[in-house]
Amino acid sequence: SQKIEQNSEALNIQEGKTATLTCNYTNYSPAYLQWYRQDPGRGPVFLLLIRENEKEKRKERLKVTFDTTLKQSLFHITASQPADSATYLCALDIAGGYALNFGKGTSLLVTP
Amino acid sequence: GAVVSQHPSRVICKSGTSVKIECRSLDFQATTMFWYRQFPKKSLMLMATSNEGSKATYEQGVEKDKFLINHASLTLSTLTVTSAHPEDSSFYICSAVSDSTYEQYFGPGTRLTVT
Numbered sequence: 727s728q729k730i731e732q733n734s735e736a737l738n739i740q741e742g743k744t745a746t747l748t749c750n751y752t753n754y755s756p757a758y759l760q761w762y763r764q765d766p767g768r769g770p771v772f773l774l775l776i777r778e779n780e781k782e783k784r785k786e787r788l789k790v791t792f793d794t795t796l797k798q799s800l801f802h803i804t805a806s807q808p809a810d811s812a813t814y815l816c817a818l819d820i821a822g823g824y825a826l827n828f829g830k831g832t833s834l835l836v837t838p
Numbered sequence: 839g840a841v842v843s844q845h846p847s848r849v850i851c852k853s854g855t856s857v858k859i860e861c862r863s864l865d866f867q868a869t870t871m872f873w874y875r876q877f878p879k880k881s882l883m884l885m886a887t888s889n890e891g892s893k894a895t896y897e898q899g900v901e902k903d904k905f906l907i908n909h910a911s912l913t914l915s916t917l918t919v920t921s922a923h924p925e926d927s928s929f930y931i932c933s934a935v936s937d938s939t940y941e942q943y944f945g946p947g948t949r950l951t952v953t
Contacts, residue, residue, distance in 0.1 A: 730881075762944075767842075769931045769944040770882070805937055820884070824935045825891055828881040 728753045730829040732816055738835045739806055747801040747832045749816030756818040758823045760790055761801050764813045764831065773814075774801075841865060842934050844945040851922055851952055858918045859948045861932030867912035868934035876879075876947075885933040888915040888932075912937070929948040 733748035749759070752787045758777045762770035776783045776799070783790045789802040803810050813833045817826040842862040851857045855879040861871055869890045874882040888941055894907035906918040916932075919926055931947045 735879075749864045767840075767929075767947070771944070772942070801898075815881070818856070824870060824940075825884050825887055827884070828874075830879070832883045 727810075728818075728827060730754075730768055730816060730818060730827060732814075732829040732832045735830070735833065736833045738837065740826040741806060741808060741836055741838050743806055743836055745803040745806050745810070745836070747814050747816075747834070749799040749801065749829055751797050751818060755794075757822040759799050760817045760818055760826065761788075761790060761799075762817060763830075764815055766813075769786065770815055770817075772826075790802060803834075807832075808836050808838055810834060811836050839847045840888075842932065842943045842945040844856050844930075844932060846948060847946065848875065849951070851950070853923055854921055856920045857922055857950060858916055859932075859950070861915045861917070861945050862942070863913045863934040863936075864936075866936045867939065869912060869937050870935045871909060871915040872933045872935075873915070874909065874931045874933070876897045876931060879943055882893060885896055890915075911914055919950065922950070924952045927952045928952065 729749045729752045737747050750826045760775045771797040774790045777805050787804045791800045803806045815831045816829040843862045848935040873885045876882045884897050885900045888907045888909040890909045896902045909915040921944045929947050932945045933942050937941045
């Protein structure tokens with residue numbers, strides 16, 4: 727069955743450092759992969775989308791890589807800030823459509 | 839930016855009653871919307887695809903008679919949890935795909951508690 731795994735439930739880092747979150751998937755050939763931010767009691771907020779033929783994408787302090795051979799995506803937040811503290815979700819398309827299959831998320835805590 | 843709203847944001851109902859949750863796209867039309875549920879510390883799980891003007895498509899294991907979906911207009915989909923039980927308590931989140939830009943936006947979620 728298709729599985730999405732995010733490396734750890736929680737990640738604590740110091741302000742100013744780079745946070746790196748991992749998303750691995752199995753039994754899947756996604757057309758694209760997305761990263762979302764979710765704050766407690768709120769819906770997910772879209773951050774970045776990367777397609778299967780793209781290796782890397784950047785948006786301000788965010789960077790996503792996508793390795794379809796390793797079946798892995800890395801999500802980086804550079805110069806992290808306490809305001810970046812949230813849960814980050816990795817999501818893959820279901821059969822190339824708009825419906826998504828989500829990972830459990832990694833809870834990031836950035837301390838001053 | 840595009841906004842999706844959900845109403846109510848929180849609802850408490852008694853076991854055996856039904857509760858309706860609305861999902862609205864506020865400044866765009868959406869033929870396709872999705873309903874997800876999320877249990878504490880778990881991932882969002884797709885429940886169903888809601889298509890305007892046609893029947894919803896339910897994921898395996900989701901009872902269509904229990905979770906009634908109506909997508910009567912291009913800006914509104916409703917999810918009705920019928921004969922709710924405590925195990926239906928969850929965070930329900932909708933998303934809508936813009937007909938013009940094909941971008942997808944998520945609602946803020948509805949916390950349902952069944953007592």
